[in-house]
Amino acid sequence: MLSKNRIKLIRSLKSKKGRDKTNCFIVEGLKSIKELLDSNYHIETLYIRNNIDESDVVDFKDQNLFFIDPHEMKEISNLANPTEALALVSKPETTKLPNSEKLMIALDSVQDPGNLGTIIRTCDWFGINQIFLGNGSVDFYNPKVIQATMGSFTRVKPFKVDLDSFIHEKKQEGVKIIAAHLSGASLLQFQFKSVNSHLLLFGNEGNGLSDHLRDLSDFLIKIPGSEQAESLNIAASMSILTWEAFRSTFNR
Amino acid sequence: MLSKNRIKLIRSLKSKKGRDKTNCFIVEGLKSIKELLDSNYHIETLYIRNNIDESDVVDFKDQNLFFIDPHEMKEISNLANPTEALALVSKPETTKLPNSEKLMIALDSVQDPGNLGTIIRTCDWFGINQIFLGNGSVDFYNPKVIQATMGSFTRVKPFKVDLDSFIHEKKQEGVKIIAAHLSGASLLQFQFKSVNSHLLLFGNEGNGLSDHLRDLSDFLIKIPGSEQAESLNIAASMSILTWEAFRSTFNR
Structure with missing residues (x-):
């Protein structure tokens, strides 16, 4: 079960202030979260609704994964219709400006x-x-x-x-x-x-x-x-x- | 002041069911509402916030116009930040399909x-x-x-x-x-x-x-x-x- 503090922290990421403070942001939906695995982004914590099929989350077995109730997902989601998954993701370090592209x-x-x-x-x-x-x-x-x-x-x-x-x-x-x-x-x-x-x-x-x-x-x-x-x-x-x-x- | 029934009616226009029943829809913002004057649409009722400049509404003097409090505008608006004006507009009659264009x-x-x-x-x-x-x-x-x-x-x-x-x-x-x-x-x-x-x-x-x-x-x-x-x-x-x-x- 999600603690009150955890819920508060996740909700704080709706605002830029909250994201700047924690250096994290939210990604919702299994499809987008799967794309994170092929990227340089680091998933800090992954929340998955506990009523979905285990085969859907096999790609995420190495992640810091928690199963939560649908009503908990509703509490932390930014969407009117929450999806099956929500990830807290670290913002990457700022790097120097790249060379010019075409x-x-x-x-x-x-x-x-x-x-x-x-x-x-x-x-x-x-x-x-x-x-x-x-x-x-x-x-x-x-x-x-x-x-x-x-x-x-x-x-x-x-x-x-x-x-x-x-x-x-x-x-x-x-x-x-x-x-x-x-x-x-x-x-x-x-x-x-x-x-x-x-x-x-x-x-x-x-x-x-x-x-x-x-x-x-x-x-x-x-x-x-x-x-x-x-x-x-x-x-x-x-x-x-x-x-x-x-x-x-x-x-x- | 807006009656409870009137507020209820305006709010019902958020849903397709409400719009189909009344044959009306909502337009917000003076700029969009001004474009209605040059169109075939008919403004049924126009609500204007009573704290705006009279010169801003001179184009609408022939309309069925009501001035309302900012808090009333908030009650009927669909926007997180309501604008200065909200119009109830009649849906046009359905006409037969037009000829093909390019x-x-x-x-x-x-x-x-x-x-x-x-x-x-x-x-x-x-x-x-x-x-x-x-x-x-x-x-x-x-x-x-x-x-x-x-x-x-x-x-x-x-x-x-x-x-x-x-x-x-x-x-x-x-x-x-x-x-x-x-x-x-x-x-x-x-x-x-x-x-x-x-x-x-x-x-x-x-x-x-x-x-x-x-x-x-x-x-x-x-x-x-x-x-x-x-x-x-x-x-x-x-x-x-x-x-x-x-x-x-x-x-x-």
Whole structure:
């Protein structure tokens, strides 16, 4: 049985404060938790509902595993409909910034956890294994972000950066900074070149990119449309721009 | 002051049952509500928080308008952080199916309201003014769907259809049925042709498209990637495929 203190600790991981204090975060669902086994993440404790089939947990026999009652799972889960498993996972040590890749994604002040989760999933799909997050962005380890990545968080490494100095540094390396911006030129006129490294930059859901970061960018790009809607969802526009970069530099 | 019965009625609109009974749904936020004024939707009642600036509501002076206390707004709102305005809006009468357009979107059993809302927003962005929903899909008028469309629901008309007979009918008209499917051919090899009408078809988030609908499709298409992630978010793949159709038939 889970102690009151343990329940309190697990619940505290819903907040960034709790996660920063313990250096842990929560992953729910056997499928996502299984992906942890093939990653560099360390499972601190794994809670499994005691009414599930033993064959489903054979992969986890070497883990620090506890079976709990369904009503206990309900107490610690962040989901309206809790799954069969919940893991406390250690946050990895922060490492130094990686070398530039051909295609990089940076987000400034993205607020919605579902949007960040979807963006991480799209990164993973296109083989982009890093994401650069400006200071105002929602926490990568927010449970709703983790949930929305569908396991992709295990393959896409987050780097918290000061975007101003990060972009300056990348520009000095010759990386092209491409910002999604409603005042930008049409994506139909833009050509990603496979000789270049590109950094795709996206701003806040409501306010877009800050003027300062806009001015630092090499190209402002707008996805053309019918002009009847005010804007696209940020995860939708990130997916389109990333696909466009992938498509136009594929095998070249 | 809001009566208990009125509060009960408004709260009942969170569920599909309540919406079907009253033929009403909820829209929150002045920005989305303003878009209703330019649409065919009829605002039945509009509730505005009594602590906002009168100049903000001047557009609504001809509406059936009530000012309410912030704590009353909290009681009727579906949002964790209620906005300044909430409208009860009549659902439009169902009309007969429209003629085929150059690009149409159909969804089978899409479950997540945020996904459907984002898809509707992408439709609107690209000037697609209809969406065809199979029987298992989340309700278009679910408050979370409406919220995620950011006003685009006023320009994209939903049609509930039996996808089987709908697709048969479209095929007879010569419409090409393009289904997103993980076993499909690479999108890099596919060419949308401007002489054709296309129907893009998407399945359930977890289970994909049913075998039956897959077999009815003319082309199965997969967005190529790095093969490390299992799948893309459905709203992300819908956005990429819709962009691709837009891009490759633009001005041709």
